[in-house]
Amino acid sequence: MSTYNFDYLDELEAEAIHILREVAGQFEKPALLFSGGKDSITLVRLAEKAFRPGKFPFPLVHIDTGHNFEETISYRDQMVERIGEKLIIGSVQESIDQGKVVEQTGKNASRNALQTVTLLDTIAKYQFDACIGGARRDEEKARAKERIFSVRDEFGQWDPKRQRPELWNIYNGKIHKGENIRVFPISNWTELDVWNYIRREKIDLPSIYFSHERDCITRNGQLMAASPFLNMDDEDVVERKQVRFRTVGDMSCTAAVESDATLIDDIISEISASKISERGARMDDKVSEAAMEDRKKGGYF
Amino acid sequence: MNILKFFTAGSVDDGKSTLIGRLLYDTDSILADQLEALQSSNRKNDDGTIDLAILTDGLRAEREQGITIDVAYKYFQTEKRKFIIADTPGHIQYTRNMVTGASTANLAIILIDARNGVVEQTIRHSYIVSLLGIKHVVVCINKMDMVDYSETVYSAIIEKYKVLAQQLKLADVTYIPVSALKGDNIVQNSGNMDWYEGESLLHFLEKVDTDNLDKSQLARMPVQWVIRPQTEELHDYRGYAGRVLSGTFNLNDKVTVLPSGASSTVEKIEFFDQTPDAAHAGQSVIIHLKDDVDISRGDTIVNASALPQESKLIEADLCWMDGRALDTSIMYNIQHNSKITRCKISEILHKVDINTLEKHAADEFKLNDIGRVIIKTADALAFDLYDDNRANGSAILVDTRTNLTVGALMFRAAVE
Incomplete structure (x- = not known):
């Protein structure tokens, strides 16, 4: 029996790769939501580990508020070129121009809330049935209770009281038409785990x-x-x-x-x-x- | 550093949330802004100190009712280990949540209120721990401060629990007297109980053997995805992607592909830019076989000299998880790793009263019911018994009308 070193980052990584491959296997039209933040950058690395030398079985989707740090956008474009995968951009500015949302006013105005509408429109337009995201359970106490495969209704709503039990490493991805599933492969990672992983993998940010x-x-x-x-x-x-x-x-x-x-x-x-x-x-x-x-x-x- | 996943079940009054809050608080796992939110909250203990239970109450409904209604996952780490807590409510109406939380844990903490001793819920929680095959059990006798830190009270409780542990065949049980509210024996050993010679809870959790690594010969890898780049330079590339459930695959190992029964040999193992000589339990890899066999998602690659069972008729323990009762006249989907097939529950052998452990005949299965059934599947499953190999001995039932996960299955025997 050979021995091997399987430390906590290896275990978190293997779990995330398993989840990404379940998405590939269970869904027709998945997408990876890419924000340009370190968590979604980590997801891209995990997707490379899950699917290379093949292509990703999903495009990257960026919901662009138009209020980005320019460093994020140039990073995004360089990364997409390096990995050679498809990028779809959903534009909040477009949603505003179409009159679907109204820009907030006042001192604390932000486009953060508006991006929900753009996200749901993008999901509907491309008929995505699964959206992979980089949310983690340690971020916030509502997230601590969310499943790794989390069902959203046609209106994008999460119902915390109707969550499916999620047992062992078995993920139930069956949904009705119009519904979609948000998938969180790094649910069990903490902020520190993500940073340690980025250091270990020498990932650019x-x-x-x-x-x-x-x-x-x-x-x-x-x-x-x-x-x-x-x-x-x-x-x-x-x-x-x-x-x-x-x-x-x-x-x-x-x-x-x-x-x-x-x-x-x-x-x-x-x-x-x-x-x-x-x-x-x-x-x-x-x-x-x-x-x-x-x-x-x-x-x- | 590795990961210990543990599970706690408890009811409103036995101090489970306080215990977890205490572990987080005393290991400095609560950050300043969270602490500030905690201090400004209206909920305080009688003596005015912070109510640590708030740390684990995630949803608004839970805060309003002061109870935990779902599984919450909490994370902390020390220099020695990373910990993942599955925190679940302990009342009987949340049995399915406990089963869910217990399914991924390798250690369980059972809380006993020192004033009440072994009660109905202790039996229930311990039964779930044994049903789900959690290896290590820590029994925390809590609220020792309320019984004057009495060794006599503590000893009487453990004597009683030992009888239960034997009945449930719980092999590895550790007892620790604690006060989660006061912090006795949680992180530091308590000065209030000099008669206790064991370790504090945290020290025990830091060093218990997690045995994450499966040492068995039962090499199993369900194929999740077939990688075929079909580019010019990778024209003939065909890799089977999956996570090794158990055992080890070495280069040149003879393997069998199920359900087809085709034989081949491991030609290459890939992990991103590496080509290791072996793939071990827990690792997500790509396996290449020497022969051109037809393999797709749902198939399992196994060690040819330690084959799993194959059957369309399986005896299993079932926990029912849906508000709509089991209907033995309809078909459900059974999901066993990457394999999904139709099935029926062909017979209910018995149900278990999880408060008394008595078995009785039954013809219906409702939310939170647990018992033994015979399941008949459309395609044969390649499985191991749950006690031999948890990862390949478990499955879920999905109601195709609602798509909800309605049952958890633990395989106990192939029916001849």
Whole structure:
């Protein structure tokens, strides 16, 4: 009997690859939702490990709020070219132009909520029956209870009380027409696991994850990147700060943290010692105690 | 560092959520903003300290009712190990949630309230642990602070539990007296119970042998996906992608493909840019065979010298998980790893009263019922008995009218 070293990252990786292959085997028209954030970048690496030397059995889908960090978009385009897979872009600007959604106004306006509509439209347009996403259960307490295969109705809604039991490593992907399944292969990973994996696999990330100088304003106790997408007034004081981002979302809702971490090792030690959780830097979760649960029920990822 | 998945079941009053909250809190797994949200919450203990139970209550309905209604997964890690907790409600109406949480665990924590000792729910939780074949059991006698940290009370409870453990054939049981509320013996050994010579709960969890790695010869890999790039340079490439359920495949091993029964030899094993000599339980790999055999998703590649059972008639334990009762007149889908086929429940042998462990005859199966059935499948399944090989001895039932997962099956015997 040979011995082998199968550590926690190997186990998480093998589980995620198994889930991705179940998606390939069980669905007609799956898609991988790609945000340009580290979790979806990790998914792309896992998909390479699951399907190479074959092609991915799904396209990448990016829901573009139009309020992206430009570093994210250039990263996305380079990556798509490197892996040679198909990219579909769903545009929030288009949804606004079509009058399907109305841009928020006021100081805390953001396109974060609008992307739900664009996502659902994109799913309907391409008739995707499964959408793979990079959500993790450690992010937030509503997510802690979500299945790895999570059924959405025609309206994109998640019903926490009608979730299917999910046993052993068996995933039930049967759905009715119009429904789709959101699949979360890295459900069991923590933020630190993702970073350790990125370090181990030497995966490139968009530069905004690392320390850089940026004009920021402080709002509701959080540092926001000054940008044309943020409604600013005279009370907002722009300051030059040394910052980095822990998540990559819409520029108007993703807060920066002050940091000198320029290397992955620095980031990992910073996170290990950190006293603010990752979603703590997301203004969209701060609205109420049940904010995430409500947005998920409404079709948000 | 490896992963320990453990399972806890408990009811509203026995302090399970407090125990998990305490593990997270005392291992510094709660971050500042979460702690702040916790402190600003209205729920406090009687003495004004933070109610740690809130940490595990995820959904709004749960917070409103102050109970856990679903399986919640929680994560923490120490220098020695990464932990995944499947936290489930313990009341009988949530039996299916307990079965779900227990299905992936390799250790179970059973909580006993020191004031009440072994009660009906202790039997129920322990039965589920034995049914789902969880190897290690830790019995935490909780609320020791409420019984003056009395060794006599503790000893009396363990004597009682030992009888139950024997009845349920639970082989590896560890007993720890704790107070989740006060933190005694959770992370640090308690100064309040000098008579207890064992380890704290966390220390035990850090060193218990997880045995994630299956040492058996039962090499099994269900094929999930066939990789055929069909490009010019990879014209003849044909790789079978799957996760090794159990055992080990080595290069040049003789294998059998089921259900066809075709024989071949392992020619190459691939893992992304590596070509290892062996593929072990738990690994997701690509296997190439020497011979050109017809293989598709749903087939299983197995060790030719340790074949699984093959049958269309299987005796199994069933836990019913749907509000709509079992209908023995209709067909369901059975999903066994990557294989899906039609099936019927052809006979209900008995049901178990999980509060008393008594078996009785039954002609119906409703939500949360557990018992023994005979299942008849359209295609033969290549399976192992659950006790020999959990990963290849389990399956789910899917109602094709609703697509819901309605049953969990643990295979106990092939019917001759």
